[in-house]
Amino acid sequence: MLFAAFSCTQCLMYLYHYPDIWYDYATWQAKSGSMDAAVKVFQRALKALPESEMLKYAYAELEESRGALQSAKKLYESLLGDAAETTALAHIQFIRFLRRNEGVEAARKYFLDARKSPSCTYHVYVAYALMAFCLDKDPKVAHNVFEAGLKQFMHEPVYILEYADFLSCLNDDRNIRALFERALSSLPQEESIEIWKRFTQFEKTYGDLASMLKVEQRRKEALSGTIEEGASALETSLLDLISRYSFKDLWPCSSKDLDHLSRQEWLSKNIGKKVDKSALSNGSAMTDKSTSAPSGVPTASLKVLRPDTSQMVIYDPRQHHGTSFCFSKNICL
Numbered sequence: 001m002l003f004a005a006f007s008c009t010q011c012l013m014y015l016y017h018y019p020d021i022w023y024d025y026a027t028w029q030a031k032s033g034s035m036d037a038a039v040k041v042f043q044r045a046l047k048a049l050p051e052s053e054m055l056k057y058a059y060a061e062l063e064e065s066r067g068a069l070q071s072a073k074k075l076y077e078s079l080l081g082d083a084a085e086t087t088a089l090a091h092i093q094f095i096r097f098l099r100r101n102e103g104v105e106a107a108r109k110y111f112l113d114a115r116k117s118p119s120c121t122y123h124v125y126v127a128y129a130l131m132a133f134c135l136d137k138d139p140k141v142a143h144n145v146f147e148a149g150l151k152q153f154m155h156e157p158v159y160i161l162e163y164a165d166f167l168s169c170l171n172d173d174r175n176i177r178a179l180f181e182r183a184l185s186s187l188p189q190e191e192s193i194e195i196w197k198r199f200t201q202f203e204k205t206y207g208d209l210a211s212m213l214k215v216e217q218r219r220k221e222a223l224s225g226t227i228e229e230g231a232s233a234l235e236t237s238l239l240d241l242i243s244r245y246s247f248k249d250l251w252p253c254s255s256k257d258l259d260h261l262s263r264q265e266w267l268s269k270n271i272g273k274k275v276d277k278s279a280l281s282n283g284s285a286m287t288d289k290s291t292s293a294p295s296g297v298p299t300a301s302l303k304v305l306r307p308d309t310s311q312m313v314i315y316d317p318r319q320h321h322g323t324s325f326c327f328s329k330n331i332c333l
Contacts, residue, residue, distance in 0.1 A: 004028070019045070019052050026058070035066055053079060057093065069101050088121040095128055104136055115148075122159040125149035129166065139170060154186050157194050164198060173206060189222065196223060204244050216240060239265070 008025040015021045022045035029038035042059035049055055060075035076097050079090040091114040099107040111128045114120050125145055133142035146163045153159040160183045167176045180199040184192055196219040203215045239261060245252045 016048055019049055019055050022048070022055060023058055026062070030062060035062075038062060053090075060097075064097070064101070072097070073101075086117060086119045088119060088123045091117070091120060091124045092127040095124075095131070099131060099135065107131070122149055122153040122156050122162075125153070126159065126162045133166065133169070142166065143170075150182075154183065155191070157183075157187065157191055160195055161198055164202075176202060184222070193223065212244065 008021075008028070011021060012025070022041065026038045026041035026045065029035075029041055039059075039062065042055065042062065045055050046052070046059065056075050056079055060072040063069075063072035063075065076090075076094045080086050080094060095107050095111055095114070098110055107128070111124070114124055125148070129142040129145035129149075132138050132145065143166075146166060149159065150163065160179065164176055164179055167179065180195060180202070183195050184199070187195060200212075200215050200219050203212045207215070242251065242253060242261075251258070
Protein backbone atom coordinates (compact mmCIF):
# COMPACT_ATOMS: atom_id res chain seq x y z
CA MET A 1 0.00 0.00 0.00
CA LEU A 2 2.88 2.37 0.81
CA PHE A 3 4.48 1.52 -2.53
CA ALA A 4 1.21 2.30 -4.37
CA ALA A 5 0.89 5.65 -2.59
CA PHE A 6 4.50 6.44 -3.41
CA SER A 7 3.87 5.58 -7.09
CA CYS A 8 0.87 7.93 -7.23
CA THR A 9 2.91 10.71 -5.64
CA GLN A 10 5.67 10.21 -8.18
CA CYS A 11 3.13 10.23 -10.98
CA LEU A 12 1.71 13.55 -9.82
CA MET A 13 5.16 15.13 -10.07
CA TYR A 14 4.78 14.89 -13.84
CA LEU A 15 0.97 14.95 -14.22
CA TYR A 16 0.21 17.63 -11.64
CA HIS A 17 -2.53 19.32 -13.67
CA TYR A 18 -4.38 16.18 -14.80
CA PRO A 19 -7.69 15.82 -12.89
CA ASP A 20 -8.06 12.12 -13.69
CA ILE A 21 -4.80 11.30 -11.90
CA TRP A 22 -5.93 13.16 -8.77
CA TYR A 23 -9.33 11.46 -8.92
CA ASP A 24 -7.86 7.98 -9.31
CA TYR A 25 -5.48 8.60 -6.41
CA ALA A 26 -8.24 9.86 -4.10
CA THR A 27 -10.61 7.06 -5.11
CA TRP A 28 -7.93 4.47 -4.42
CA GLN A 29 -7.36 5.93 -0.96
CA ALA A 30 -11.09 5.86 -0.22
CA LYS A 31 -11.50 2.25 -1.40
CA SER A 32 -8.53 1.28 0.73
CA GLY A 33 -10.35 2.60 3.79
CA SER A 34 -8.25 5.74 4.23
CA MET A 35 -11.02 8.32 4.01
CA ASP A 36 -8.95 11.05 5.69
CA ALA A 37 -6.15 10.44 3.21
CA ALA A 38 -8.64 10.67 0.34
CA VAL A 39 -9.87 14.02 1.68
CA LYS A 40 -6.31 15.31 1.80
CA VAL A 41 -5.74 14.21 -1.79
CA PHE A 42 -8.83 16.12 -2.95
CA GLN A 43 -7.70 19.19 -1.01
CA ARG A 44 -4.33 19.06 -2.74
CA ALA A 45 -6.08 18.50 -6.06
CA LEU A 46 -8.18 21.63 -5.68
CA LYS A 47 -5.06 23.65 -4.91
CA ALA A 48 -3.56 22.38 -8.15
CA LEU A 49 -6.79 22.77 -10.16
CA PRO A 50 -8.97 25.32 -8.32
CA GLU A 51 -11.31 25.77 -11.30
CA SER A 52 -12.07 22.09 -11.83
CA GLU A 53 -15.80 21.46 -11.38
CA MET A 54 -15.27 17.72 -11.77
CA LEU A 55 -12.97 17.52 -8.77
CA LYS A 56 -15.28 19.68 -6.66
CA TYR A 57 -18.22 17.40 -7.37
CA ALA A 58 -16.08 14.34 -6.67
CA TYR A 59 -14.86 15.82 -3.37
CA ALA A 60 -18.42 16.81 -2.38
CA GLU A 61 -19.61 13.31 -3.21
CA LEU A 62 -16.98 11.82 -0.94
CA GLU A 63 -17.88 14.12 1.93
CA GLU A 64 -21.59 13.42 1.51
CA SER A 65 -21.00 9.67 1.42
CA ARG A 66 -19.23 9.75 4.78
CA GLY A 67 -21.81 12.04 6.39
CA ALA A 68 -19.82 15.31 6.38
CA LEU A 69 -22.78 17.27 5.00
CA GLN A 70 -21.56 20.72 5.99
CA SER A 71 -18.26 20.22 4.17
CA ALA A 72 -20.13 18.94 1.12
CA LYS A 73 -22.49 21.90 1.24
CA LYS A 74 -19.59 24.36 1.29
CA LEU A 75 -18.20 22.72 -1.84
CA TYR A 76 -21.52 23.09 -3.64
CA GLU A 77 -21.73 26.71 -2.52
CA SER A 78 -18.23 27.32 -3.88
CA LEU A 79 -19.50 26.15 -7.26
CA LEU A 80 -22.24 28.77 -7.10
CA GLY A 81 -19.73 31.56 -6.42
CA ASP A 82 -20.39 34.83 -8.19
CA ALA A 83 -23.93 35.07 -9.54
CA ALA A 84 -22.64 36.22 -12.93
CA GLU A 85 -20.36 33.17 -13.28
CA THR A 86 -22.65 30.51 -11.81
CA THR A 87 -23.78 27.88 -14.28
CA ALA A 88 -27.23 26.35 -14.59
CA LEU A 89 -25.70 22.96 -13.79
CA ALA A 90 -24.43 24.26 -10.44
CA HIS A 91 -27.97 25.36 -9.55
CA ILE A 92 -29.40 21.98 -10.49
CA GLN A 93 -26.84 19.95 -8.58
CA PHE A 94 -27.24 22.10 -5.45
CA ILE A 95 -31.02 21.70 -5.57
CA ARG A 96 -30.57 17.92 -5.79
CA PHE A 97 -28.14 17.99 -2.86
CA LEU A 98 -30.58 19.97 -0.74
CA ARG A 99 -33.44 17.64 -1.69
CA ARG A 100 -31.41 14.59 -0.67
CA ASN A 101 -30.16 15.92 2.65
CA GLU A 102 -32.37 18.77 3.84
CA GLY A 103 -35.73 17.93 2.36
CA VAL A 104 -38.34 19.28 -0.02
CA GLU A 105 -38.72 22.69 1.56
CA ALA A 106 -35.01 23.53 1.38
CA ALA A 107 -34.88 22.58 -2.30
CA ARG A 108 -37.99 24.61 -3.07
CA LYS A 109 -36.64 27.67 -1.26
CA TYR A 110 -33.39 27.59 -3.18
CA PHE A 111 -35.19 27.11 -6.50
CA LEU A 112 -37.22 30.25 -5.85
CA ASP A 113 -33.96 32.15 -5.34
CA ALA A 114 -32.17 30.52 -8.27
CA ARG A 115 -34.90 31.42 -10.77
CA LYS A 116 -34.02 35.10 -10.20
CA SER A 117 -30.40 34.52 -11.17
CA PRO A 118 -29.25 35.65 -14.63
CA SER A 119 -27.63 32.24 -15.07
CA CYS A 120 -30.92 30.39 -14.60
CA THR A 121 -31.85 28.69 -17.86
CA TYR A 122 -34.78 26.47 -18.77
CA HIS A 123 -32.73 23.47 -17.59
CA VAL A 124 -33.23 24.54 -13.96
CA TYR A 125 -37.02 24.68 -14.39
CA VAL A 126 -37.12 21.28 -16.08
CA ALA A 127 -34.89 19.67 -13.44
CA TYR A 128 -36.89 21.02 -10.51
CA ALA A 129 -40.26 20.23 -12.09
CA LEU A 130 -39.28 16.62 -12.77
CA MET A 131 -37.89 16.34 -9.26
CA ALA A 132 -41.19 17.51 -7.82
CA PHE A 133 -43.09 15.12 -10.06
CA CYS A 134 -40.95 11.97 -9.65
CA LEU A 135 -39.57 12.33 -6.12
CA ASP A 136 -42.16 14.44 -4.31
CA LYS A 137 -45.09 12.85 -6.18
CA ASP A 138 -46.59 16.29 -6.66
CA PRO A 139 -47.75 16.78 -10.29
CA LYS A 140 -49.49 20.04 -9.39
CA VAL A 141 -46.23 21.71 -8.31
CA ALA A 142 -44.47 20.33 -11.37
CA HIS A 143 -47.20 21.70 -13.63
CA ASN A 144 -46.96 25.11 -11.99
CA VAL A 145 -43.19 25.17 -12.45
CA PHE A 146 -43.49 24.34 -16.15
CA GLU A 147 -46.13 27.02 -16.59
CA ALA A 148 -43.96 29.59 -14.80
CA GLY A 149 -41.03 28.72 -17.02
CA LEU A 150 -43.17 29.03 -20.12
CA LYS A 151 -43.40 32.79 -19.54
CA GLN A 152 -39.63 33.06 -19.98
CA PHE A 153 -38.76 30.18 -22.28
CA MET A 154 -41.56 30.05 -24.82
CA HIS A 155 -38.85 30.67 -27.45
CA GLU A 156 -37.00 27.47 -26.48
CA PRO A 157 -38.26 24.49 -28.53
CA VAL A 158 -36.48 22.03 -26.22
CA TYR A 159 -38.35 23.40 -23.21
CA ILE A 160 -41.66 23.03 -25.05
CA LEU A 161 -40.87 19.40 -25.83
CA GLU A 162 -39.90 18.69 -22.21
CA TYR A 163 -43.18 20.19 -21.07
CA ALA A 164 -45.05 18.08 -23.63
CA ASP A 165 -43.33 14.93 -22.35
CA PHE A 166 -44.42 15.79 -18.82
CA LEU A 167 -48.02 16.28 -19.92
CA SER A 168 -47.86 12.95 -21.74
CA CYS A 169 -46.97 11.29 -18.44
CA LEU A 170 -50.19 12.81 -17.04
CA ASN A 171 -52.24 11.59 -20.04
CA ASP A 172 -53.29 15.21 -20.52
CA ASP A 173 -53.89 15.22 -24.27
CA ARG A 174 -56.00 18.37 -24.13
CA ASN A 175 -53.22 20.48 -22.62
CA ILE A 176 -50.64 18.91 -24.91
CA ARG A 177 -52.54 20.18 -27.94
CA ALA A 178 -52.99 23.57 -26.28
CA LEU A 179 -49.24 23.74 -25.56
CA PHE A 180 -48.32 22.95 -29.16
CA GLU A 181 -50.73 25.60 -30.44
CA ARG A 182 -49.34 28.24 -28.05
CA ALA A 183 -45.78 27.44 -29.04
CA LEU A 184 -46.43 27.41 -32.77
CA SER A 185 -48.17 30.76 -32.60
CA SER A 186 -45.09 32.41 -31.07
CA LEU A 187 -42.09 30.58 -32.52
CA PRO A 188 -40.53 31.72 -35.82
CA GLN A 189 -40.82 29.35 -38.75
CA GLU A 190 -37.23 28.07 -38.67
CA GLU A 191 -37.45 27.19 -34.96
CA SER A 192 -40.81 25.47 -35.11
CA ILE A 193 -39.74 22.43 -37.17
CA GLU A 194 -39.24 20.10 -34.20
CA ILE A 195 -42.50 21.29 -32.60
CA TRP A 196 -44.42 20.50 -35.78
CA LYS A 197 -42.70 17.13 -35.99
CA ARG A 198 -43.70 16.23 -32.44
CA PHE A 199 -47.24 17.61 -32.94
CA THR A 200 -47.83 15.50 -36.05
CA GLN A 201 -46.35 12.44 -34.34
CA PHE A 202 -48.66 12.97 -31.38
CA GLU A 203 -51.72 13.16 -33.62
CA LYS A 204 -50.62 10.11 -35.61
CA THR A 205 -50.31 8.14 -32.38
CA TYR A 206 -53.25 9.38 -30.34
CA GLY A 207 -55.50 11.48 -32.58
CA ASP A 208 -58.34 10.51 -34.88
CA LEU A 209 -57.97 10.42 -38.64
CA ALA A 210 -59.42 13.91 -39.21
CA SER A 211 -57.07 15.61 -36.72
CA MET A 212 -54.14 13.62 -38.08
CA LEU A 213 -54.68 14.77 -41.64
CA LYS A 214 -55.43 18.33 -40.57
CA VAL A 215 -52.20 18.75 -38.60
CA GLU A 216 -50.17 17.23 -41.45
CA GLN A 217 -51.62 19.74 -43.88
CA ARG A 218 -51.04 22.64 -41.50
CA ARG A 219 -47.43 21.56 -41.04
CA LYS A 220 -46.81 21.54 -44.79
CA GLU A 221 -48.32 24.99 -45.18
CA ALA A 222 -46.41 26.41 -42.23
CA LEU A 223 -43.05 24.99 -43.33
CA SER A 224 -43.48 25.63 -47.04
CA GLY A 225 -40.62 28.13 -46.93
CA THR A 226 -38.20 25.72 -45.28
CA ILE A 227 -38.58 22.72 -47.57
CA GLU A 228 -38.27 22.55 -51.32
CA GLU A 229 -41.38 22.48 -53.43
CA GLY A 230 -40.48 19.17 -55.06
CA ALA A 231 -40.08 17.38 -51.75
CA SER A 232 -43.30 18.89 -50.48
CA ALA A 233 -45.17 17.61 -53.51
CA LEU A 234 -43.81 14.14 -52.96
CA GLU A 235 -44.74 14.13 -49.27
CA THR A 236 -48.36 14.69 -50.17
CA SER A 237 -48.51 11.18 -51.61
CA LEU A 238 -47.06 7.93 -50.36
CA LEU A 239 -44.47 9.08 -47.82
CA ASP A 240 -47.20 10.53 -45.63
CA LEU A 241 -49.00 7.22 -45.72
CA ILE A 242 -45.83 5.35 -44.76
CA SER A 243 -45.21 7.73 -41.89
CA ARG A 244 -48.77 7.40 -40.60
CA TYR A 245 -48.81 3.63 -40.62
CA SER A 246 -45.29 2.84 -39.42
CA PHE A 247 -44.28 2.12 -35.84
CA LYS A 248 -40.69 2.39 -34.63
CA ASP A 249 -38.78 0.05 -36.99
CA LEU A 250 -41.91 -1.52 -38.52
CA TRP A 251 -42.80 -0.25 -41.99
CA PRO A 252 -45.80 -0.98 -44.23
CA CYS A 253 -43.59 -1.53 -47.29
CA SER A 254 -40.55 -3.44 -48.48
CA SER A 255 -36.97 -2.23 -48.66
CA LYS A 256 -37.31 -2.01 -52.46
CA ASP A 257 -40.22 0.40 -52.03
CA LEU A 258 -38.11 2.52 -49.71
CA ASP A 259 -35.27 2.55 -52.25
CA HIS A 260 -37.65 3.68 -54.96
CA LEU A 261 -39.09 6.46 -52.81
CA SER A 262 -35.59 7.57 -51.88
CA ARG A 263 -34.67 7.97 -55.54
CA GLN A 264 -37.90 9.79 -56.26
CA GLU A 265 -37.34 12.24 -53.44
CA TRP A 266 -33.75 12.84 -54.49
CA LEU A 267 -34.94 13.54 -58.02
CA SER A 268 -37.67 15.90 -56.84
CA LYS A 269 -35.19 17.89 -54.75
CA ASN A 270 -32.74 18.19 -57.64
CA ILE A 271 -35.25 18.66 -60.46
CA GLY A 272 -33.89 22.13 -61.22
CA LYS A 273 -30.27 20.99 -61.25
CA LYS A 274 -28.24 19.27 -63.93
CA VAL A 275 -28.66 15.66 -62.97
CA ASP A 276 -27.85 12.58 -65.01
CA LYS A 277 -31.08 10.61 -64.66
CA SER A 278 -29.48 7.49 -66.10
CA ALA A 279 -26.90 7.62 -63.30
CA LEU A 280 -29.72 7.99 -60.81
CA SER A 281 -31.37 4.83 -62.08
CA ASN A 282 -28.27 2.68 -61.42
CA GLY A 283 -27.62 4.26 -58.05
CA SER A 284 -24.45 6.26 -58.76
CA ALA A 285 -26.16 9.48 -57.78
CA MET A 286 -27.20 8.08 -54.45
CA THR A 287 -23.84 8.21 -52.65
CA ASP A 288 -24.95 10.87 -50.19
CA LYS A 289 -27.41 9.15 -47.86
CA SER A 290 -28.17 12.30 -45.92
CA THR A 291 -29.70 13.91 -48.99
CA SER A 292 -31.25 10.83 -50.54
CA ALA A 293 -33.22 9.33 -47.69
CA PRO A 294 -36.77 10.63 -47.31
CA SER A 295 -37.92 12.06 -44.04
CA GLY A 296 -39.00 9.32 -41.65
CA VAL A 297 -37.58 6.50 -43.82
CA PRO A 298 -34.50 4.53 -42.64
CA THR A 299 -31.37 4.77 -44.78
CA ALA A 300 -30.17 1.24 -44.07
CA SER A 301 -31.91 -0.07 -47.18
CA LEU A 302 -30.04 2.22 -49.60
CA LYS A 303 -27.40 0.56 -51.79
CA VAL A 304 -23.76 1.44 -51.19
CA LEU A 305 -21.41 1.68 -54.16
CA ARG A 306 -18.23 -0.37 -53.84
CA PRO A 307 -15.04 -0.43 -55.97
CA ASP A 308 -14.48 -3.03 -58.67
CA THR A 309 -12.04 -5.51 -57.17
CA SER A 310 -12.01 -7.99 -60.06
CA GLN A 311 -8.55 -6.84 -61.29
CA MET A 312 -6.89 -6.78 -57.89
CA VAL A 313 -4.17 -9.33 -57.07
CA ILE A 314 -2.47 -10.23 -53.82
CA TYR A 315 0.84 -8.44 -53.35
CA ASP A 316 3.76 -10.81 -52.78
CA PRO A 317 7.20 -9.11 -52.46
CA ARG A 318 8.99 -12.37 -53.26
CA GLN A 319 7.74 -12.19 -56.83
CA HIS A 320 9.30 -8.75 -57.49
CA HIS A 321 12.92 -7.69 -57.67
CA GLY A 322 14.64 -4.34 -57.61
CA THR A 323 12.36 -1.31 -57.91
CA SER A 324 9.78 -2.89 -60.17
CA PHE A 325 6.22 -2.89 -58.84
CA CYS A 326 3.22 -4.63 -60.38
CA PHE A 327 -0.23 -3.27 -59.72
CA SER A 328 -2.12 -5.83 -61.80
CA LYS A 329 -1.48 -8.74 -64.05
CA ASN A 330 -0.83 -6.51 -67.06
CA ILE A 331 0.58 -3.25 -65.67
CA CYS A 332 4.11 -3.12 -64.19
CA LEU A 333 6.52 -0.27 -63.46
